Amino acid sequence: MSQPNDTPAFQPAVYVYEAPLRIWHWINALAIVILAVTGYFIGSPLPTMSGEASDHFLMGYIRFAHFAAGYILLIGFLGRVYWAFVGNHHAREIFIPPFHKPEYWSGVLHEIRWYAFLEKEPRKYTGHNPLAILFMHFMFVWGLLFMIVTGFALYGEGAGLNSWQFALFSSWVIPLFGQSMDVHTWHHLGMWWILLFVMAHIYVAIREDIMSRQSLVSTMISGWRTFKDQRKVDDGH
């Protein structure tokens, strides 16, 4: 295929993900791994330790790691929200998806057809593709927010009635769900929800890195989006 007339000058790469966003991505990923593993062991503890209680602090360390990673995740998330305001427009994509635009939904449909092998070729995007925005907005942004709120509600129970965690989260979250055990159960299910996101996220990132018309994995390392052809990008479609 020859180059259409309206193609802009050849652009080998676009700087999409700025440094703070990339750092957040990997710290956040690490925090999620630690949270999932320690969280699992809080729900189903390791085989019992023998000897005196004063010789061990295993559950204490597991819980400490969980809480520390939880704080890192929270602070990272707040920083990420801040970056959505001050960063480039790609930093806002997963927070405020353009649901009001019909062309966005046609883009979603096209992407679904691409995954269903009904399209020969995916569209070309500088930022996230429309389906990725939808997926990240609901699975990830809301999922993470849910985990932060329920997680700090549970943390506030231990921190006590006079703690800010209790005032800010436990005081309304626990009655909202019914009782503490319900919050535990939903927080646990939330872990699996995030895990499903992670599985699909990694698969899709690698698949599209191979099969789509732009770079994916390396972009989250270097920040630069490179393209495999010189045709026009379909951003906004």
Add this chain to the structure above:
Amino acid sequence: MLETFYDVMRRQGISRRSFLKYCSLTAAALGLAPEFAGKIAHAMETKPRIPILWLHGLECTCCSESFIRSAHPLAKDVILSMVSLDYDDTIMAAAGQQAEAIIEETIQKYDGNFILAVEGNPPLNQDGMSCIIGGKPFIDQLTHVAKHCKAIISWGSCASYGCVQAAAPNPTKATPVHKVIHDKPIIKVPGCPPIAEVMTAVVTYILTFEKFPELDRQGRPKMFYSQRIHDKCYRRPHFDAGQFVESFDDEGARKGYCLYKVGCKGPTTYNACSTIRWNEGTSFPIQAGHGCIGCSEDGFWDKGSWYARLTDLKPFGVEANADTLGLAAATTVGVAIAAHAAVSAVSRAKANKSNQPVTAKEQGE
């Protein structure tokens, strides 16, 4: 003038010395500063005693049984003589017509000035026929008396949350008091039953100060329900160390390790069992080697198993917990990803094959 609490106590043959002891012990039990002992004494000497109507709905009477076993000094005097229990069908002397007449009499004499204590809850299905008191549905009696009372004490998990009769599927639609009565202050004292000392302390506080103690968001007195069993459990060091009872007959059970893995609900249960304990401070479930079942929590019957850490969930009518459910979803997604990746690889291989000659031709041109 009406009798004061002090008058009644003296009439019962209680010395001033033991009266003052009672006041300071009550202040201590309520977690109040030392000067409150004097305030309690003063209130009891000057205030007319407030009548309590104690109604019973759908319940098992374990709250009453607990209440009359309060080990607190003079507690039985609080109940049986000091507090004017004008109507309590379990322990009052009157019966039949006579008993029901007491309710109307109290309402007339103390309209808007008596405390309504409710043990149990009203069932709402079948026009409330599942609980009949004196020939009428309990819900009628409750709403009638509640209209005239000053405040309501919801005794136990039945009145506070619904308890066993409200467990799924709740055939009689047993409904906690606060969901039926909306226009009166309600204090919840959950537990199945609540701890005797907690009950007498709450009554004493209300009667002496004529107001509720400080309540949490769910309407429970903070002084007894602000911490979890787990926070004050004497087995907590074993939890932090990672020492658990794996089954009820193992070495850990004999050594008194933490019961978390065999389903103890201490970490999610707000109550004072691990501090006040039961039967004159003798013991409490965890001390006896059995996990807490979370009886003072909302809907605890439906948060089982009592012998597993993770709550049973029944999606699509299948027994599961959060892990089995999550693992099933993750497996499904994993298989889908693998299949999708395989199809992707094949279609890409095909596309490459068919593309190559074309590009070669194009290049040739």
